[in-house]
Amino acid sequence: MAKEKKRKVGRPSRNDSDLDILSGSDRREQIISVTAALFSEKGYDRTSMRDIAAATGILSGSLYYYFPSKEALFLEVHSAGMKILTNAAREVWAATDDPWERLEKLAAAHSKALLENSGFMIMVFPRFPEGIDAFRPELIRQRNEYESIIAQAVETLDLPDGIDRSLFRLQFLGALNWSQTWYSPKHGISPAEIGMHLVRMLRPLRG
Amino acid sequence: MAKEKKRKVGRPSRNDSDLDILSGSDRREQIISVTAALFSEKGYDRTSMRDIAAATGILSGSLYYYFPSKEALFLEVHSAGMKILTNAAREVWAATDDPWERLEKLAAAHSKALLENSGFMIMVFPRFPEGIDAFRPELIRQRNEYESIIAQAVETLDLPDGIDRSLFRLQFLGALNWSQTWYSPKHGISPAEIGMHLVRMLRPLRG
DNA sequence: GTCTATACAGCGATAGAC
DNA sequence: GTCTATCGCTGTATAGAC
Numbered sequence: 281m282a283k284e285k286k287r288k289v290g291r292p293s294r295n296d297s298d299l300d301i302l303s304g305s306d307r308r309e310q311i312i313s314v315t316a317a318l319f320s321e322k323g324y325d326r327t328s329m330r331d332i333a334a335a336t337g338i339l340s341g342s343l344y345y346y347f348p349s350k351e352a353l354f355l356e357v358h359s360a361g362m363k364i365l366t367n368a369a370r371e372v373w374a375a376t377d378d379p380w381e382r383l384e385k386l387a388a389a390h391s392k393a394l395l396e397n398s399g400f401m402i403m404v405f406p407r408f409p410e411g412i413d414a415f416r417p418e419l420i421r422q423r424n425e426y427e428s429i430i431a432q433a434v435e436t437l438d439l440p441d442g443i444d445r446s447l448f449r450l451q452f453l454g455a456l457n458w459s460q461t462w463y464s465p466k467h468g469i470s471p472a473e474i475g476m477h478l479v480r481m482l483r484p485l486r487g
Numbered sequence: 488m489a490k491e492k493k494r495k496v497g498r499p500s501r502n503d504s505d506l507d508i509l510s511g512s513d514r515r516e517q518i519i520s521v522t523a524a525l526f527s528e529k530g531y532d533r534t535s536m537r538d539i540a541a542a543t544g545i546l547s548g549s550l551y552y553y554f555p556s557k558e559a560l561f562l563e564v565h566s567a568g569m570k571i572l573t574n575a576a577r578e579v580w581a582a583t584d585d586p587w588e589r590l591e592k593l594a595a596a597h598s599k600a601l602l603e604n605s606g607f608m609i610m611v612f613p614r615f616p617e618g619i620d621a622f623r624p625e626l627i628r629q630r631n632e633y634e635s636i637i638a639q640a641v642e643t644l645d646l647p648d649g650i651d652r653s654l655f656r657l658q659f660l661g662a663l664n665w666s667q668t669w670y671s672p673k674h675g676i677s678p679a680e681i682g683m684h685l686v687r688m689l690r691p692l693r694g
Numbered sequence: 695g696t697c698t699a700t701a702c703a704g705c706g707a708t709a710g711a712c
Numbered sequence: 713g714t715c716t717a718t719c720g721c722t723g724t725a726t727a728g729a730c
Contacts (some may be wrong), residue, residue, distance in 0.1 A: 340724085345696075451688065546716085548717090
């Protein structure tokens with residue numbers, strides 16, 4: 281999505297083993313990775329292009345060689361983060377049959393992706409930057425792609441009447457996402473355990 | 488919202504029936520109420536003092552007659568929001584004996600306060616504005632005052648081994664708080680029902 | 695590809711007239 | 713109490729040299 285290559289002249293001289301986010305090998309990937317960490321740490325609004333440039337080791341004007349705007353850069357970061365999350369979920373899905381065990385592993389994977397990696401938690405930031413309307417449909421699409429995996433997992437659960445599966449998904453993800461606000465490694469509890477604990481709380485629901 | 492009085496000359500000539508979210512009767516209360524709505528809608532960073540002034544019907548310079556800084560104004564808004572939440576929780580606590588019924592009512596009250604009122608959801612915003620360090624201890628204190636009521640309620644529940652009460656509280660509140668991000672009145676579900684649904688999901692835990 | 699230099703807008707905040 | 717006028721700063725973004 282929206283790769284925006286933009287290489288206008290000269291040879292790419294790249295082997296196109298491109299992307300692979302946390303070990304980005306060229307400048308473009310480096311910027312995305314650095315930006316993800318800053319957005320996660322300070323939020324979108326409070327991270328300036330100058331901050332990003334400084335953390336990358338270049339000057340702010342140079343950023344615009346790679347990305348046409350701050351919002352476009354946000355889209356790349358969001359995209360990379362959702363890719364991590366979606367891939368992890370697909371992997372769990374393929375490897376597990378039991379519905380509740382699957383949910384437990386999805387929860388653990390979600391928490392790990394959110395709390396463990398250098399900082400792509402931006403992917404589930406409560407609200408998108410404003411004025412980003414041009415990109416919003418693409419952001420929503422990425423988010424839905426991931427959430428539909430969770431929705432499917434919830435669909436396979438045996439749940440009593442009175443439990444709304446859509447609300448189940450929203451509150452399940454909400455409990456996990458909110459952990460951004462309080463988690464600290466010092467808690468003595470691991471991200472994976474946070475996810476597993478949530479499913480332990482919900483599991484008695486099974487018919 | 489957006490009263491836009493703009494009377495520039497003459498005396499105030501107020502009958503003091505002006506606006507009242509917390510029954511605030513004067514300009515100061517009006518500003519707090521208007522600001523709460525704007526912070527909830529657009530976030531702290533993206534709401535300028537000029538925005539607030541315009542929505543109040545005055546000019547930005549005048550705000551500084553009432554509040555020394557934007558951060559001080561944030562503190563007032565946060566304080567008002569937490570007061571709503573804390574009062575509601577105390578009321579529930581006094582009126583209910585059964586632990587699970589109490590939790591259900593606390594959840595419903597929390598959701599209502601968060602989603603229903605004109606806009607004090609700022610009170611549980613994921614992160615405080617930065618550079619607000621001088622006020623941070625007071626913000627934390629207000630938050631803890633409320634959360635300790637929830638903690639007490641969780642303490643009285645009969646829970647199986649393997650459930651951490653502290654984590655229970657955090658994930659319980661997380662699921663509720665996150666609803667800010669997806670709730671819309673069009674869902675056909677009421678805020679109170681959102682809270683009750685969450686407790687319905689957790690209730691089978693009881694020993 | 696990166697830097698220099700800068701345009702231009704918007705921000706929080708203040709001083710002083712009324 | 714409110715407005716007028718403005719200061720100083722920081723933000724995104726651009727143009728053009730190298």
